[in-house]
Every structure is written in structure tokens, then in C-alpha cells.
Amino acid sequence: MGRRLLLRFMLAAVRILKTISVRCANARPRTPRDYLNFTVHNLLKASRLSETIVDGDMVLDIGSGDGHTLRELMLFRKIRPVGVEITVERNPHSSTRVVCHGSALPFVDKAFDVTLICYVLHHLPEDQAKAFILEAVRVARKKILLLEDSMVDFCVFYRLRNLFHRLEGDWEYGSESNAYRTPGGQEMFLTYDQWNRLLLALPGVYGVSVESLERISRYAHHTLIRVDTAPETANSGSATATTDLM
Numbered sequence: 001m002g003r004r005l006l007l008r009f010m011l012a013a014v015r016i017l018k019t020i021s022v023r024c025a026n027a028r029p030r031t032p033r034d035y036l037n038f039t040v041h042n043l044l045k046a047s048r049l050s051e052t053i054v055d056g057d058m059v060l061d062i063g064s065g066d067g068h069t070l071r072e073l074m075l076f077r078k079i080r081p082v083g084v085e086i087t088v089e090r091n092p093h094s095s096t097r098v099v100c101h102g103s104a105l106p107f108v109d110k111a112f113d114v115t116l117i118c119y120v121l122h123h124l125p126e127d128q129a130k131a132f133i134l135e136a137v138r139v140a141r142k143k144i145l146l147l148e149d150s151m152v153d154f155c156v157f158y159r160l161r162n163l164f165h166r167l168e169g170d171w172e173y174g175s176e177s178n179a180y181r182t183p184g185g186q187e188m189f190l191t192y193d194q195w196n197r198l199l200l201a202l203p204g205v206y207g208v209s210v211e212s213l214e215r216i217s218r219y220a221h222h223t224l225i226r227v228d229t230a231p232e233t234a235n236s237g238s239a240t241a242t243t244d245l246m
């Protein structure tokens with residue numbers, strides 16, 4: 001008994017000493033370790049997104065917020081990232097962020113390989129959401145990837161959650177930018193079928209696939225929607241450099 005106690009004590013002590021020494025050795029990390037700030041489910045989502053992206057792709061994130069999706073993607077792919085936001089309040093230090101309205105992008109046609117719109121469209125009125133998607137189609141050579149709050153059907157608890165999320169968005173984005181326009185109600189929390197119909201009716205959309213991310217995400221409503229913006233995307237090379245975009 002005495003020996004086991006002594007062994008436990010010695011193990012605890014040696015582990016503390018090991019932790020102190022490794023922290024000192026890593027006090028000045030030689031490579032950035034951004035992933036330490038990321039959640040597992042966001043990294044899993046980024047890994048899923050990265051399956052549609054290849055090294056060298058120019059990737060635009062519309063409504064990029066603090067830019068975390070682009071940073072997470074960069075752990076998996078060597079992308080050239082650009083984010084756009086309606087307000088400078090969000091991510092003021094990003095060097096890859098452009099401040100503009102998502103429905104009037106200051107980029108030439110097909111300037112990007114892939115365009116992302118992550119958890120933005122359900123915060124917009126339908127006409128503006130469609131304008132966002134049309135702009136995303138215009139600037140994307142290969143694909144648009146949407147992350148959305150979507151389900152096969154929204155149950156009563158989800159309708160409640162959507163109501164609270166609507167209020168949260170209105171208060172937060174409305175206080176940050178006068179250009180922000182709310183949908184007013186919950187009508188842009190679309191089901192899988194509704195997203196399919198809305199997207200396939202838009203010009204320049206060649207295909208849509210909707211995938212639930214429930215298995216790798218924190219909540220059941222996290223959904224990945226892949227939109228083809230070209231009939232033929234295989235071996236299409238890469239797009240123009242950042243400086244030639246505007």
C-alpha cells in the first residue's frame with residue numbers, strides 16, 4: 001500500500017515537472033498553431049469543405065464574420081483566401097477581408113474557384129439571399145458551398161430556436177451596420193427540399209446536393225449544400241491572382 005502511494009506521488013510529481021518543461025520549451029512556438037483555438041466540430045466541417053477544394057484554389061467567403069472558416073480551411077488546403085463582410089467591426093485585423101455588401105461584390109466574373117456562404121442566407125430577406133447567391137454564382141468558376149441551418153422538417157423546438165436566432169441576428173447585425181436588412185420572420189430557415197427548389201430555379205446553377213452534417217457537427221441543423229456553377233469542372237486549373245480581382 002505504502003509503495004503504491006509513493007509511486008502515485010512520484011508519477012504526479014514527474015508529470016507536473018514534464019508539463020512545466022514542455023511549456024517552457026514551447027513558450028515561443030516556431031509554427032502558428034491556430035487549430036488550438038478551433039473546436040473539433042468546426043475542424044471536422046472544414047475538413048468536409050476541403051474535399052471540394054484543391055490546393056491553389058482562390059476561395060471567397062461571403063459574410064465571413066471573424067474569418068474562422070477560411071483559417072480552418074487553410075489547415076487542410078493551401079488556398080488563397082478572401083473574405084467579405086458588411087461591416088469593418090467584424091474581424092478588423094484581417095488582411096484578406098473586403099468590406100462590401102454581399103449582393104454587390106467588387107470582383108470580376110469567375111474571379112474565384114469556390115465561393116462559400118456560411119450561415120448567412122437565413123439572416124437575409126429572400127430577394128437579398130437570391131441576390132447573394134447570384135453574385136456567388138457570377139464570381140465562382142466551379143462551386144458554391146453553403147453552410148445553412150436546414151432540416152428535412154423543423155419541429156416545434158426548432159421553430160422556437162429559429163425565432164430566438166432571428167432576434168439574435170437582428171439585434172447583433174442591425175447594431176453593427178445600417179446596411180443590414182432583416183428577413184423579418186423565420187421564412188429563410190428553409191428545409192432541404194426548399195433549398196433544392198430555390199437554388200435549381202436560379203440561372204447559372206447546374207446542380208445541387210444537400211448533405212446533413214449531423215454526424216460530425218454539434219447540432220442536427222448544420223447542413224452543407226454544394227452548388228455546381230459550371231457544367232464541367234474537372235481539371236479546370238486555377239483562377240486569377242488577388243490583385244486582378246477587382
Ligand SMILES: C[S@@+](CC[C@H](N)C(=O)[O-])C[C@H]1O[C@@H](n2cnc3c(N)ncnc32)[C@H](O)[C@@H]1O
Nearest residue numbers: 063064065085086090100101102118119120173
Ligand atoms: C451568422 S454570421 C456567420 C459568420 C461566418 N460566416 C461564420 O460561419 O461564422 C452572419 C454574417 O453575415 C454578415 N452579413 C450580414 N448581412 C451581410 C451583407 N449584406 N453583406 C455581407 N455580409 C453580411 C454578418 O455581418 C455576419 O458576420
